[in-house]
Amino acid sequence: MRVLILSAPVGAGHDAAARGVAAELRARDADVEIDDGLALIGRLVQRLVVDGYHCQIEYAPWSWRVLYRATRSRGLIRLGGFLLALRGGRRLRERIESGGYDAVVSAYPVVSMVLARLRRTGKLRVPCCALVTDFDPHPAWVHPELDANLGVGGVCTGAMRPVRPPVPAPPDDPTLRPRMRERLGLAAGERAVLVVGGSWGVGHLYDAARLVVAVPGMRPIVVAGHNDGLRRRIEADPALAGVTVFGFTDLMPALMAAGDLLVANAGGLTCLEAFAAGLPVVMFDPLPGHGEDNGRHMQQAGMVTAAANEPDLRAMLADNGFWAARAPETAGRALALFERPCTAERLAALRPVVGPNRTLMRARRVAAVTAALMALGMADKVVDAVAATHVSAHHGAVVRQWEGR
Numbered sequence: 001m002r003v004l005i006l007s008a009p010v011g012a013g014h015d016a017a018a019r020g021v022a023a024e025l026r027a028r029d030a031d032v033e034i035d036d037g038l039a040l041i042g043r044l045v046q047r048l049v050v051d052g053y054h055c056q057i058e059y060a061p062w063s064w065r066v067l068y069r070a071t072r073s074r075g076l077i078r079l080g081g082f083l084l085a086l087r088g089g090r091r092l093r094e095r096i097e098s099g100g101y102d103a104v105v106s107a108y109p110v111v112s113m114v115l116a117r118l119r120r121t122g123k124l125r126v127p128c129c130a131l132v133t134d135f136d137p138h139p140a141w142v143h144p145e146l147d148a149n150l151g152v153g154g155v156c157t158g159a160m161r162p163v164r165p166p167v168p169a170p171p172d173d174p175t176l177r178p179r180m181r182e183r184l185g186l187a188a189g190e191r192a193v194l195v196v197g198g199s200w201g202v203g204h205l206y207d208a209a210r211l212v213v214a215v216p217g218m219r220p221i222v223v224a225g226h227n228d229g230l231r232r233r234i235e236a237d238p239a240l241a242g243v244t245v246f247g248f249t250d251l252m253p254a255l256m257a258a259g260d261l262l263v264a265n266a267g268g269l270t271c272l273e274a275f276a277a278g279l280p281v282v283m284f285d286p287l288p289g290h291g292e293d294n295g296r297h298m299q300q301a302g303m304v305t306a307a308a309n310e311p312d313l314r315a316m317l318a319d320n321g322f323w324a325a326r327a328p329e330t331a332g333r334a335l336a337l338f339e340r341p342c343t344a345e346r347l348a349a350l351r352p353v354v355g356p357n358r359t360l361m362r363a364r365r366v367a368a369v370t371a372a373l374m375a376l377g378m379a380d381k382v383v384d385a386v387a388a389t390h391v392s393a394h395h396g397a398v399v400r401q402w403e404g405r
Helices: 013-026 037-041 043-059 061-070 074-098 109-120 176-184 205-213 228-236 252-258 269-277 290-300 310-317 320-339 343-348 358-404
Strands: 002-007 031-036 103-106 128-132 148-151 191-196 218-223 244-246 261-264 281-284 305-307
Touching: 002 013, 002 037, 002 109, 013 031, 013 269, 013 343, 031 037, 037 043, 037 074, 037 109, 043 061, 043 074, 061 290, 074 109, 103 109, 103 343, 109 128, 128 343, 148 343, 176 252, 191 205, 191 252, 205 218, 205 228, 205 310, 218 228, 218 252, 228 244, 252 269, 261 269, 269 281, 269 320, 281 290, 281 310, 281 320, 290 305, 305 310, 305 320
Parallel strands: 002 031, 002 103, 103 128, 128 148, 191 218, 191 261, 218 244, 261 281, 281 305
Antiparallel strands: none
């Protein structure tokens, strides 16, 4: 089986999901390639999407909430797919058709929108799937025109097929936790609380670290990602001397093994990795839009605990009952996601939706135009007949009037 996976460099989560699916497929001897779907649509589109989203989340998060809510209209999504297909649909189609692929998997909603447009119009015959890594089934993620919509969320809608999250299994090394805790300088009985904000380190991570460090027995470990300003701010603050901070790091599996809790704000791939590791997750101060909706869906599924505000999180961390019951309960429910079929299994069992026949579509258009013209012609005849009848009746009336004289 030959598969193309289309991702996008929006943070690191979509690329990580693409690599996870590729690993599943390669384990089954599939030939897999990964490409940047946004770049194929157009470099300008890529920069607008990536930089625009980053600026919104960093400097005007309320604007992202507005956009996220406003774009739930199926009509707007189809219009967006149409316009993007005009811009780069041909390049995307040529890239797919030139590779001789058996299937295409999109790990980013904007790319899925264009694929859906190409499948709907019959311009692309290769089966296409969307991998929905968010728990919130935003309509931009899910497209009935695609051959499958594969969802990792706790509750999948009728148009989605549930799949196991495409994240690697945690390291099978019982010595990893004690070794990493020793490296971090964690005392016996001290709880390590990971505070994360994705590869960009966005959100109020500084405030979360300040809150956690004030709770006795807690050691915040902040992963600032590429946010160097946040890392320097934490390192320079004497009040946060007990905080351990990392930049973008490949130590996440080890940090999760050493950790006791993950504090997240978006519900992306990092949460899925924590679920795989059996690490309890608390959603705190979620990012506007997708972060809020993902957190709500995960909470409703019983897979995370939500802290509504700073006092709520502080009370939660200080509550022995939370650590003894609620935290392990949510972690156990989240592990159930990994009992599902993986994406590779879904692709192997895929029964493609047959796309529209373009010749048939043209024939239907010609027939519709012909029928319209015939209808217009018949209308003209009806008008002429009515007019003739009216003239004849008028003429008869005139003749009778003269005869009466």
